[in-house]
Amino acid sequence: MLRPASIGDLCEVIAAGEKLRLRGGGTKDTVGAPCEAQVVDMRSFAGVIDYDPPELVLTVGAGTPLAEIEALVAGEGQMLAFDPFDHARMLGSEGAATIGGIIAAGVAGPARLSRGGVRDHLLGFTAVSGRGEKFVAGAKVVKNVTGYDLPKLMAGSWGRLAALTEVTLKVLPAPRTRRTLIRRGLDAAQAVAAMAYALGTAAEVTAAAHLPDWQGGAVTAIRLDGFTESIAARAAMLPEFEPAEDADALWTAVRDAAPLPLDRPLWRLIVAPGKAPGVISALPHAAWLFDWAGGLIWLATNADPAVIRTAAEAAGGHAMIFRADAAMRAAVPTLHPQPPALAALEARVRRAFDPNGVFETGRF
Amino acid sequence: MSLVMPAPDPATLAKRAEIVAALRAIVPGEGVIDDIESLRAYESDGLTAYRQPPMVCVLPETVEQVAAILRWCHGNRVKVVPRGAGTSLSGGALPLADGVLLGMARFNRVLDIDYADRVAVVQPGVTNLAITCAVEDAGFYYAPDPSSQIACTIGGNVAENSGGVHCLKYGLTTNNVLGVELVTMEGDVIRLGGRGLEPAGLDLLGVIVGSEGLLGVVTEVTVRILPRPQTAQALLIGFPSVESAGQCVADVIAAGIIPAGMEMMDRAAVHAAEDFVHAGYPLDVEALLIVELDGPVAECGHLSGEVERIALANGAVSVRASVDEAERIAFWAGRKAAFPAAGRLSPDYYCMDGTIPRRRLPHVLNRMNELSGQYGLGVINVFHAGDGNLHPLILYDANQPGQLEAAEAFGADILRLCVEVGGVLTGEHGVGVEKRDLMPVMFSEADLAQQQRVKCAFDPELLLNPGKVFPELHRCAELGRMHIHRGEVPFPDLPRF
Numbered sequence: 054m055l056r057p058a059s060i061g062d063l064c065e066v067i068a069a070g071e072k073l074r075l076r077g078g079g080t081k082d083t084v085g086a087p088c089e090a091q092v093v094d095m096r097s098f099a100g101v102i103d104y105d106p107p108e109l110v111l112t113v114g115a116g117t118p119l120a121e122i123e124a125l126v127a128g129e130g131q132m133l134a135f136d137p138f139d140h141a142r143m144l145g146s147e148g149a150a151t152i153g154g155i156i157a158a159g160v161a162g163p164a165r166l167s168r169g170g171v172r173d174h175l176l177g178f179t180a181v182s183g184r185g186e187k188f189v190a191g192a193k194v195v196k197n198v199t200g201y202d203l204p205k206l207m208a209g210s211w212g213r214l215a216a217l218t219e220v221t222l223k224v225l226p227a228p229r230t231r232r233t234l235i236r237r238g239l240d241a242a243q244a245v246a247a248m249a250y251a252l253g254t255a256a257e258v259t260a261a262a263h264l265p266d267w268q269g270g271a272v273t274a275i276r277l278d279g280f281t282e283s284i285a286a287r288a289a290m291l292p293e294f295e296p297a298e299d300a301d302a303l304w305t306a307v308r309d310a311a312p313l314p315l316d317r318p319l320w321r322l323i324v325a326p327g328k329a330p331g332v333i334s335a336l337p338h339a340a341w342l343f344d345w346a347g348g349l350i351w352l353a354t355n356a357d358p359a360v361i362r363t364a365a366e367a368a369g370g371h372a373m374i375f376r377a378d379a380a381m382r383a384a385v386p387t388l389h390p391q392p393p394a395l396a397a398l399e400a401r402v403r404r405a406f407d408p409n410g411v412f413e414t415g416r417f
Numbered sequence: 418m419s420l421v422m423p424a425p426d427p428a429t430l431a432k433r434a435e436i437v438a439a440l441r442a443i444v445p446g447e448g449v450i451d452d453i454e455s456l457r458a459y460e461s462d463g464l465t466a467y468r469q470p471p472m473v474c475v476l477p478e479t480v481e482q483v484a485a486i487l488r489w490c491h492g493n494r495v496k497v498v499p500r501g502a503g504t505s506l507s508g509g510a511l512p513l514a515d516g517v518l519l520g521m522a523r524f525n526r527v528l529d530i531d532y533a534d535r536v537a538v539v540q541p542g543v544t545n546l547a548i549t550c551a552v553e554d555a556g557f558y559y560a561p562d563p564s565s566q567i568a569c570t571i572g573g574n575v576a577e578n579s580g581g582v583h584c585l586k587y588g589l590t591t592n593n594v595l596g597v598e599l600v601t602m603e604g605d606v607i608r609l610g611g612r613g614l615e616p617a618g619l620d621l622l623g624v625i626v627g628s629e630g631l632l633g634v635v636t637e638v639t640v641r642i643l644p645r646p647q648t649a650q651a652l653l654i655g656f657p658s659v660e661s662a663g664q665c666v667a668d669v670i671a672a673g674i675i676p677a678g679m680e681m682m683d684r685a686a687v688h689a690a691e692d693f694v695h696a697g698y699p700l701d702v703e704a705l706l707i708v709e710l711d712g713p714v715a716e717c718g719h720l721s722g723e724v725e726r727i728a729l730a731n732g733a734v735s736v737r738a739s740v741d742e743a744e745r746i747a748f749w750a751g752r753k754a755a756f757p758a759a760g761r762l763s764p765d766y767y768c769m770d771g772t773i774p775r776r777r778l779p780h781v782l783n784r785m786n787e788l789s790g791q792y793g794l795g796v797i798n799v800f801h802a803g804d805g806n807l808h809p810l811i812l813y814d815a816n817q818p819g820q821l822e823a824a825e826a827f828g829a830d831i832l833r834l835c836v837e838v839g840g841v842l843t844g845e846h847g848v849g850v851e852k853r854d855l856m857p858v859m860f861s862e863a864d865l866a867q868q869q870r871v872k873c874a875f876d877p878e879l880l881l882n883p884g885k886v887f888p889e890l891h892r893c894a895e896l897g898r899m900h901i902h903r904g905e906v907p908f909p910d911l912p913r914f
């Protein structure tokens with residue numbers, strides 16, 4: 054394992070041309086195929102560089118722990134609105150997630166439904182490309198269209214384009230109050246319809262999830278975030294739903310896919326929400342739950358990967374393996390394979406950052 | 418005029434008849450325009466200082482035609498410039514003398530509306546406002562609302578990543594587009610994104626939005642639609658100084674409030690707008706804020722009280738809250754008429770678009786006034802205050818020798834100032850040809866080379882919209898070999914295009 058201490062070191066490490074696997078806290082080490090690459094620990098690039106709350110902008114080293122950033126912004130009544138979280142619990146890993154890892158993995162929780170994902174909140178960055186060259190992209194203001202939006206490419210790129218050293222994020226005021234409303238006993242199709250209905254009202258739903266088995270029955274949950282004064286009025290727009298007890302535990306469970314069994318592979322499917330019930334009926338033996346109003350399906354199943362991927366495609370989406378044993382991860386591509394023309398284009402974009410394949414470790 | 422475009426290729430110009438015939442074979446009938454008079458209609462976009470009739474204009478109707486045109490042009494090394502409605506303010510759709518202008522206006526159908534998934538699938542030539550019109554009966558709308566929304570197309574919005582007065586709360590185009598169908602310069606038809614929230618691989622959609630027509634031609638767009646908020650209310654707040662107005666904006670945000678819109682106008686802009694539309698703006702103020710709150714009635718009532726309290730604490734001299742929809746619209750009328758109001762003050766005006774960290778606003782406005790004196794040209798300021806996006810309107814008269822050049826130099830100085838204080842060259846109008854040569858003010862050679870390598874991944878022959886965005890066009894092979902040390906390029910003397 055290498056631990057470069059400066060951008061100059063990092064440039065040298067990358068320019069040496071060895072295959073490299075970038076790592077923050079290592080919480081997602083078990084995502085992707087096992088691979089032989091040299092690990093580069095990015096945690097030296099840590100610390101708060103600039104934070105001016107009324108500007109809604111935060112610049113930090115990419116190796117800064119997520120928990121540290123969340124505590125910092127919470128102290129100013131703000132939040133990272135894409136609802137990031139540490140996968141350590143879900144993947145049974147040690148360590149603490151860094152913001153660079155969160156960005157590279159595109160991690161966003163239940164509120165992603167209404168507030169956008171990592172892509173929507175990464176404003177700019179400094180990085181070292183696979184050529185061993187430092188470059189910057191984006192900016193440190195909330196509104197910018199100067200040049201290509203390379204920050205979008207970094208979100209969810211899983212360390213295959215460049216090593217992030219510094220990132221600028223948009224922050225937003227944290228809501229003063231949250232209220233969760235639920236309906237009980239709905240099946241998958243009814244739940245998706247109920248969530249779509251709620252999202253189509255002026256109630257400004259923040260998050261919407263459905264657990265087929267939560268504390269003894271199916272629960273469809275809607276969260277309203279905001280000013281206390283408005284939440285009662287918004288809740289009144291959804292009379293079919295009733296107030297929930299103990300809602301924090303529910304949202305944490307949704308985020309971590311906690312109710313699903315640990316003894317089989319865990320898949321993450323992103324689909325057109327209206328098609329989510331069809332996916333479930335195509336996979337009758339799977340354990341599952343819906344987040345993002347059905348747009349995100351967590352699926353625990355031993356079903357044939359080809360069947361899962363066909364079902365995801367039929368729903369206008371794709372399926373990623375999130376947790377599986379090493380043998381399965383070695384045999385089945387973690388990311389959903391793309392159509393040939395798109396795959397070729399994506400490979401060219403990767404080469405634009407990493408012409409020698411330094412970051413092409415075979416993990417993805 | 419200082420702008421240098423890539424020199425027209427004599428061989429391409431000599432083949433004009435052949436190119437026209439090839440395009441006619443792909444798009445029959447009226448879809449190919451080659452007579453000089455009709456081509457004039459396409460000679461510029463919203464940046465009217467620059468004009469160049471295209472070699473030929475083609476108006477395809479199907480994605481197959483777009484693919485065939487691009488494939489043919491790629492095979493024959495002919496440049497292509499995509500165009501939507503031609504309202505770009507940065508010259509993004511400026512034609513090339515040796516290029517085909519690919520007009521997307523005939524792609525004007527709404528293909529699908531899905532209220533359950535809250536998306537609309539539209540062709541790129543559909544106007545921004547038409548999307549809202551298509552869904553408003555069901556209580557929905559499309560949030561990004563550039564002031565040009567009645568005319569500009571969603572394809573142009575995607576290319577420019579356009580914003581509007583509501584993007585502080587609702588985001589720019591990029592935050593509201595879920596998928597596109599794209600034709601590459603080589604003629605491949607590719608789908609990026611869809612109705613799901615995240616892509617399977619790299620977020621190529623994210624880089625297409627805002628790519629200014631340089632990476633591919635968009636032939637279909639899937640946008641997110643939102644339910645209309647229950648109500649909206651605007652506050653009109655006058656301040657005795659720009660500083661106090663700026664502090665009010667910061668305090669509103671610090672109080673946890675993200676208004677739907679938060680616009681500022683300086684004294685000159687307030688007077689120009691009031692003289693023009695008689696919106697009832699207070700005239701004895703140095704800065705005017707329009708703060709719009711939307712959401713449930715209870716929320717708007719609560720928050721407008723909060724904003725009023727914050728405004729008064731910052732020394733506001735007048736505060737009015739709209740009592741009904743008609744008054745809310747009246748409050749906006751002056752702001753929305755800022756451009757035509759500038760047009761009444763001066764024969765020509767030039768709209769700038771930098772973004773700055775908001776805390777630097779007083780400094781930037783003071784410097785701008787100094788520059789105004791130096792160049793002898795007036796400037797009025799409207800400003801998306803919530804996100805720090807400035808729109809200075811420089812007043813000039815193109816018929817006075819030297820004034821256009823002075824306005825451009827003044828504008829460039831303003832943008833350099835924006836970058837100097839930690840901001841950017843463009844917040845929503847794009848780089849185009851206008852800010853192309855200023856890109857090195859914000860980006861090093863290494864930064865620009867990395868962006869251009871992405872261009873090469875999509876369009877290795879650099880045939881799609883060349884001469885825009887990048888101050889120098891390195892051939893892709895050369896860029897692959899290039900190594901940059903301390904921001905210096907190995908071949909500084911190479912011709913720029």
Ligand SMILES: Cc1cc2nc3c(=O)[nH]c(=O)nc-3n(C[C@H](O)[C@H](O)[C@H](O)COP(=O)(O)OP(=O)(O)OC[C@H]3O[C@@H](n4cnc5c(N)ncnc54)[C@H](O)[C@@H]3O)c2cc1C
Pocket residue numbers: 462463498499500501502503504505506508509510521541562563564565568569570571572573574575576577578579580581582629630631633634635636756845846882
């Ligand atoms: C009065 C006025 C007010 C404005 N207000 C705002 C505002 O509030 N906010 C804002 O952000 N902008 C504003 N603009 C700028 C402009 O309207 C936007 O940039 C708009 O998105 C351009 O759309 P268009 O259809 O006119 O595109 P065009 O001007 O035709 O083209 C713009 C760019 O898009 C490319 N392009 C067009 N269609 C496609 C396609 N299908 N595929 C690939 N590339 C394509 C072109 O090559 C060009 O680079 C304003 C302009 C005017 C004239």
